[in-house]
Amino acid sequence: MAVITSLITQNPIKITQVTDTHLYGKPSGTLLKMNTNETLNHVIELVKQNEEEIDLVLATGDIAQDASEKAYQNFLDTVAKLDAPFRWIPGNHDSAKVMSRIAGGTETGEKTAQLNNWLIILLDSSILGQAHGKLNKTELIFLRSVLRAAEQDETIDHCLLTMHHNPVPGNSAWMRDIGLENGQEFFDIIKMSSKVRCVLYGHIHQELDFKHEGVRCFCTPSTCIQFKPKVTSFSLDRVNPGYRSLQLYADGSIESEVRRVSGEIFEADYNSPGY
Numbered sequence: 343m344a345v346i347t348s349l350i351t352q353n354p355i356k357i358t359q360v361t362d363t364h365l366y367g368k369p370s371g372t373l374l375k376m377n378t379n380e381t382l383n384h385v386i387e388l389v390k391q392n393e394e395e396i397d398l399v400l401a402t403g404d405i406a407q408d409a410s411e412k413a414y415q416n417f418l419d420t421v422a423k424l425d426a427p428f429r430w431i432p433g434n435h436d437s438a439k440v441m442s443r444i445a446g447g448t449e450t451g452e453k454t455a456q457l458n459n460w461l462i463i464l465l466d467s468s469i470l471g472q473a474h475g476k477l478n479k480t481e482l483i484f485l486r487s488v489l490r491a492a493e494q495d496e497t498i499d500h501c502l503l504t505m506h507h508n509p510v511p512g513n514s515a516w517m518r519d520i521g522l523e524n525g526q527e528f529f530d531i532i533k534m535s536s537k538v539r540c541v542l543y544g545h546i547h548q549e550l551d552f553k554h555e556g557v558r559c560f561c562t563p564s565t566c567i568q569f570k571p572k573v574t575s576f577s578l579d580r581v582n583p584g585y586r587s588l589q590l591y592a593d594g595s596i597e598s599e600v601r602r603v604s605g606e607i608f609e610a611d612y613n614s615p616g617y
């Protein structure tokens with residue numbers, strides 16, 4: 343297991359998460375009538391207004407809706423405006439293959455980053471052609487080995503794990519089958535580590551901050567459409583796109599906020615029965 347990037351930086355460490363951008367090769371592309379390129383640009387502007395000295399930007403999947411090279415290139419060009427180190431992981435709408443081809447030779451697709459005494463671990467939970475997720479055998483071996491190495495490493499005190507899918511079932515009945523299939527196995531593995539502080543994800547397009555099995559879990563709103571929580575069938579929420587900022591402290595504590603675009607009304611098909 344190689345921790346490729348290691349950086350001494352400020353305390354707290356500043357992370358910005360953008361997720362579920364659902365971009366198309368054509369910038370005019372819309373998801374349930376919402377122009378995803380336009381909403382991403384609004385969110386990136388909001389990040390620029392609010393965040394200074396970002397140590398790491400994490401893009402946690404569903405970056406492209408059509409898995410096209412153009413969509414990924416557009417995303418990279420847009421995120422470059424933040425002028426910060428950057429990592430991405432695939433979601434259910436992405437092509438992990440196309441992403442790794444585009445990221446080839448850069449740090450974008452690396453699976454770990456050490457910032458001060460925190461280790462950030464990025465996991466691929468996507469299954470080609472499926473909405474739900476799973477950590478496959480390779481990812482589980484990687485997770486076990488990286489946590490075991492971190493446990494022995496005196497320079498690492500805390501770990502943040504991130505993936506696209508929700509490892510804890512969503513709070514709406516229609517979401518029951520779209521989360522991480524082996525969520526319990528995931529938590530059983532991370533329980534063996536004394537250093538895991540936080541699990542960060544996207545996929546269910548809403549803001550959540552709770553504890554599960556003693557670990558702080560965060561879900562982050564999409565940069566486009568939002569899913570209404572606690573409903574039986576699919577329903578869009580009338581709240582604006584946003585992002586999450588996290589401050590990771592040397593003592594293991596975490597502060598985090600979701601910020602949403604304000605002063606704009608974005609069109610969407612609020613009566614759609616699905617997406």
Ligand SMILES: [Fe+2]
Binds near residue numbers: 404433545547
């Ligand atoms: Fe999504």
